Amino acid sequence: ICIQYFSHAFLSFYVLNYEQVYRHGDRSPTETFPTDPHKEDTWPQGFGQLTTIGMQQHYEFGQFLRERYADFLNSTYNQQEVYIRSTDFDRTLMSAQVNLAGLYPPRGQQVWNSNVLWQPIPIHTVSKLKEKLLDFPIPDCPRFNQLQSETSMSPEFQEKFQPYKDFSQRVASYAGYSPEEMDLQKLATVYDSLLCEEIHNYSLPSWATPETRSKLLELTELAELASFGIYRREEKARLSGGVLVKTILENITKVANNPQQLKLIMYSAHDTTIIALQMALNVWSGRLPPYCACHIFELYQESNGQFTIGMYYQNDSHSDLYEVVLPGCTSPCPLQNFVELTSGIIPKDLEEECMTD
Structure with missing residues (x-):
């Protein structure tokens, strides 16, 4: 950046x-x-x-x-x-x-x-x-890690993520993740991989439709918002x-x-x-x-x-x-x-x- x-x-x-x-x-x-x-x-x-x-x-x-x-x-x-x-x-x-x-x-x-x-x-x-x-x-910052955990449990985050829960589970199945291990960071990995492959003209899986990739982009942006905002932004x-x-x-x-x-x-x-x-x-x-x-x-x-x-x-x-x-x-x-x-x-x-x- x-x-x-x-x-x-x-x-x-x-x-x-x-x-x-x-x-x-x-x-x-x-x-x-x-x-x-x-x-x-x-x-x-x-x-x-x-x-x-x-x-x-x-x-x-x-x-x-x-x-x-x-x-x-x-x-x-x-x-x-x-x-x-x-x-x-x-x-x-x-x-x-x-x-x-x-x-x-x-x-x-x-x-x-x-x-x-x-x-x-x-x-x-x-x-x-x-x-x-x-x-x-940054490395070795326990308080930031703690804030990340608190954010994922906050009502503000849950309200934003709730509409995507069913979608994220479907993507987990397509991408080969178990429902338990799927999280926003893995969804972001899926989005980024597909984006790179599209840019370089690699074949995409049939489930990676434009609508699916658009929702993955929204979830990737939500992941970044959750990392640095939503909850206790100033801290x-x-x-x-x-x-x-x-x-x-x-x-x-x-x-x-x-x-x-x-x-x-x-x-x-x-x-x-x-x-x-x-x-x-x-x-x-x-x-x-x-x-x-x-x-x-x-x-x-x-x-x-x-x-x-x-x-x-x-x-x-x-x-x-x-x-x-x-x-x-x-x-x-x-x-x-x-x-x-x-x-x-x-x-x-x-x-x-x-x-x-």
């Missing part, structure tokens, strides 16, 4: 800095259901890997960023201007590499081989067990997306207090990263972020000296950005107001708050 900070160099705004967090490109399924004839060896690189379609998507997204921010970013790569962070997954690391190939094709002295119009740009990561910023739910946010919001606001505040050369921070992550972030901000539309989706934070300094934040969402690199307005504020939102309005979802001590009550 994608986030980006950048300043709006238009009209009365002065560009200071931008960050972006995006979802990786098209991939193979991360796993599949028991009766699926398309097992892991069906896919050229196995499960959970970036495909050539995904590579093309992120290359074009990098070109989109180059064109849109041509007047803000340097025309050539400058290591003092850009920082890239990725989760430790092949598909996110590779997406970042291809994105940068579109954003920073080598020019002049950066051309090291005339037959290879690409240059290496460092991408930073941490191990999956230490990832507490971009991959949710869940402090243990997930609020962690990322905190880092973003810390970076923005540093730039506002002391303008620096660093212009772009890129985070290469997942759909759940974007959902957790947008649920924390209470702006999620309820729709799954597509491949290459990107949530954007722009830091502006207006002509009167005031710092403001604008937010945009990019869910198609071939179309314009959607404006996102923080509830309770205007767009752009004064930085101080933004900080105050999000204070409830910012963790003070993540390790302590992750402990169970």
